[in-house]
Amino acid sequence: MTHGTMTEPTSESTPGPAAGSTAASTALHYHLMGIGGIGMSAFARLLAARGQRVSGCDALATELTAQLVAEGIPVEQGHSAAHVSEAPFGPVDVLVASEAVPKTHPELVAARAAGIEVRPRMALLDELLDVPNSIGVIGTHGKTTTTSMIAVALAGAGLDPAAFVGGIVPEFGSNARLGSGPFVAEVDESDRGFAALRCGTAVFTNAEDDHVGGTQATYWETVEEQHAGFARFVAHSGRVLLCADWPGLDALCAGNPQRLSYGQAAGADYRAVNLRPDADGTDFTVEYRGTPLGDARVGLPGTHNVLNALAALAVTHLHGGDVTRAAAALAAFRGPGRRWQRIGELNGALVVDDYAHNATKVAAAVQAARQTGRRVRVVFQPHRYLRTQQSWPRLADALMDADEVLLLDIAAASEPPIEGIHATLISGRMAEGGHAGIRYMPDRHEVVRWLRDTAGPGDIIVTMGAGDVWKLSRELAGVSS
Structure with a gap:
């Protein structure tokens, strides 16, 4: 693989924007719609x-x-224009909403009428990332795991990172970490605003055709348009660390001369x-x-997790951290929630839950x-009608290597x-x-009965999908959800 000018690893000490708990000189009142996300x-x-x-609101209490309420952040169930008035939270300075919220939503309309700033969630992330030592993780697959691993590795190396993660990281007990060191964030390409963000180091895992072809706010019209968004994000970054094993990434990163790569490729x-x-x-x-920088271990199976861990160690090295200490932290890492999450056992069978929902992720899982x-036994729930179409x-081909597949109905995710x-x-x-082991089983009670009757110590049962299939893993393992 041919690359542009390479940057040498350097230690960067500028504190991340999410660091510490010092109060801002002028505190603002932020109200977050969909705060339960x-x-x-x-x-x-x-x-x-x-x-x-x-403060915040969400359609459901979870x-x-x-x-969040226990942490002192008030949350109202449901959405209402009254949330941006002085009741129930007091005067609001900034209303934060994702692009998926219609511009005609009563809360947004009321905020604009009252002269309250309506800030897209990506604009908020931009503020956090716009510092020299920030790290933005992009790609179609592996963002949550890679972001988690980077944060864990940096913490293990003593660099005290701040983090914004799309999953609960067991080591932090949260989806956010407060620290005075580098700031690492998962950057979701389903929000078109991601392409305008800037960061110190872009970590680019892969690029495929997910979130493409729909009319929803979280979809791109074409894969070419989405990949152009990736290229814009990379071009705005101080440097990019790209996966050398994924075809085409080097071309998408051509706009940034400060390119490094990671992978198994020579x-x-x-x-x-x-x-x-x-x-x-x-x-x-x-x-x-x-x-050689040293030996490492990832305590999660799969070659994709080796690559995720390698990216984390590379970022640690680039920021001047102790790679040996980072590797020790990663060896103990067991993954964020719903990413190869070990739930328990059923009749001696290992029960794992995984978020895999498109073909590449399913094949990797x-x-x-x-x-x-x-013996590999998968309970798979297809996600979204458009993605299934x-x-x-x-998806069928990705599941062929499983010994048994119990197939649920499609999780609509609000799609018709x-x-x-x-x-x-x-x-x-x-x-x-x-x-010979594919079974269409839309009745979840039948799935549970079948597995309880047939599971044994030589099995691994993986509940797989982006919908609510995770509930079955808890039921099978006798763990409360």
Whole structure:
């Protein structure tokens, strides 16, 4: 792989914008719509830690909103124009909403009428990222895990990072971390505003065709348009660390001359070599331009997790951190919520939950399950009618390496049904391809009964999908949700 001018690793000490808990000189009142979302709740925590006053609302009361209330952040259930008046929270200075919220929403209309600033969530993230030592993680797959690993590695190396993550990181007990060192953030390409953001280092994991082809605010019209967004983000960054193993990334990064790469590919600046997989993870050696930096381990199976961990160690090295200490922290890392999350056991079978919902992620999760050496049994819930329409053949092919697949109905995620698009497209293709263990099981009670009757110590059961399939893993393992 050919690269442009390379930057040498340097230690950067400018504190991240989310660092510490010192109150801002002039505190503002931020009201966050959809505060129960994984991203908005992280914003709430970071803003509160900076001394800002924070409130929020969400359609549903959840465990996450209850946690925010316990932390001193008031949350109202439901949405109302009254939320931006003096009741129930007092005068609001800034209303934060994602691009998915219609511009005609009563809260947005009321805010504009009252002269309250309406700030997109990406504009808020831009403020946090716009410092020299910030790290923005982009890509179609692996952002949450990679962002978590970077934060854990930097913390292990003693660099005291701040973090904004799209999942709960067990080491922090939160989706946000407060620190005085580098600021690392997951940057979601489903919000078109991401392309205008700036950061010190862009970590680019991969680029595929997810969130493409729909009319929703979280979809791009074409994959070319989405990939142009990736290229704009990278061009605005101080430097980019790209995955050398993913075809086409180098071309998308051509607008930034400060390019480094990571992967197993021979031309990568940071390489994972001598991989030694076992049932629980993989040991490997890290090299920087041919010079060994030391041995590392990732306690999650799958080659994709080796690459995620390698990116984290590369970022640590770029920021002058102790790679050996970072590697030790990663060896103990067990993943963020819903990313290869070990839930418990059923009759001796290991029960794991994973967010994988498009073909590449599904194939990676199945490969990780195979690495355990157990019989691989997947409960898969397709996500969104449009995504299923676009990719059902690839989803079917990605599941073929599982020993058994119990297929649920499609999780609509607020999308209207599409005529002719049904989960049985996946099961039908798998059966035609000769898979003897595919079962269409829309009745969840039947899924639970079947697995309780047949699970054994040699099995791994993976509940897989971006919908509510995770609830089944808890039921199977007898863990409260």
